[in-house]
Amino acid sequence: MTVMAERPTTNRTEVNSFEDLLDTLDELDVPDGYKAEIIRGNIIVSPWSKAYYLDVMELVCEQLRPYLPEEHRISFGPFLYVFPGVERAYGPDIHVARRSVSRSTSTHMDGEALAFVAELTSSSTRDDDLTDKVEMYGRAGVPVYLLLDMQEEQATVLWTPSAKGYGSRITRPFGEKLPIPAPFDCLLDTAGFQAP
Structure with missing residues (x-):
């Protein structure tokens, strides 16, 4: 699963900076057994x-x-x-x-x-x-x-x-x-x- 940079944050502002991506990552509810990283402007969720x-x-x-x-x-x-x-x-x-x-x-x-x-x-x-x-x-x-x-x-x-x-x-x-x-x-x- 990939969360793209164009995805709005929870307060409906556009994700347009690295800091915005970090904030989105912090708010993300990652499923058990997965981890999330920021790679090439995207939040990448991958299995353990x-x-x-x-x-x-x-x-x-x-x-x-x-x-x-x-x-x-x-x-x-x-x-x-x-x-x-x-x-x-x-x-x-x-x-x-x-x-x-x-x-x-x-x-x-x-x-x-x-x-x-x-x-x-x-x-x-x-x-x-x-x-x-x-x-x-x-x-x-x-x-x-x-x-x-x-x-x-x-x-x-x-x-x-x-x-x-x-x-x-x-x-x-x-x-x-x-x-x-x-x-x-x-x-x-x-x-x-x-x-x-």
């Missing part, structure tokens, strides 16, 4: 992940936790990070951010606090994870983006963010070790990331 994705997310968190930058935490779950400069709001599957970003009552967190994001593709999100998010996370300056392509069973790490996206990338099939660059400087073992 398959059950085995939880194991993969926990494996990533367990392996990266010892290498976190000081005053950062790694989490997975439904938190919305806002990137006003690129007019996007994403709920990454896994995120590493400064601890201070969560000291707020807002439902939106500052995307500039992120040091790392990971997305696990699904049939409904794969295109956005491989295109829009690669470009926008890089343009927003997120230092490391880990893309776990669950359909192709391969992991790609992207780093060196710039105005054009990311300048560096490495891809490995699931089962191999993938180097995760600074500020982590570690190897991620992707054994066990395959579907059961």
Whole structure:
């Protein structure tokens, strides 16, 4: 399901800015089992992940936790990070951010606090994870983006963010070790990331 930008808000004003989209998103009654993000000027509602994705997310968190930058935490779950400069709001599957970003009552967190994001593709999100998010996370300056392509069973790490996206990338099939660059400087073992 997609909520288009032309859709009126609850007070019957036109949605014509990123802030209007955020307000509409806050008022949206998202069905159980779904999450909502702002992608390319639209509110996109997509289903939550398959059950085995939880194991993969926990494996990533367990392996990266010892290498976190000081005053950062790694989490997975439904938190919305806002990137006003690129007019996007994403709920990454896994995120590493400064601890201070969560000291707020807002439902939106500052995307500039992120040091790392990971997305696990699904049939409904794969295109956005491989295109829009690669470009926008890089343009927003997120230092490391880990893309776990669950359909192709391969992991790609992207780093060196710039105005054009990311300048560096490495891809490995699931089962191999993938180097995760600074500020982590570690190897991620992707054994066990395959579907059961």
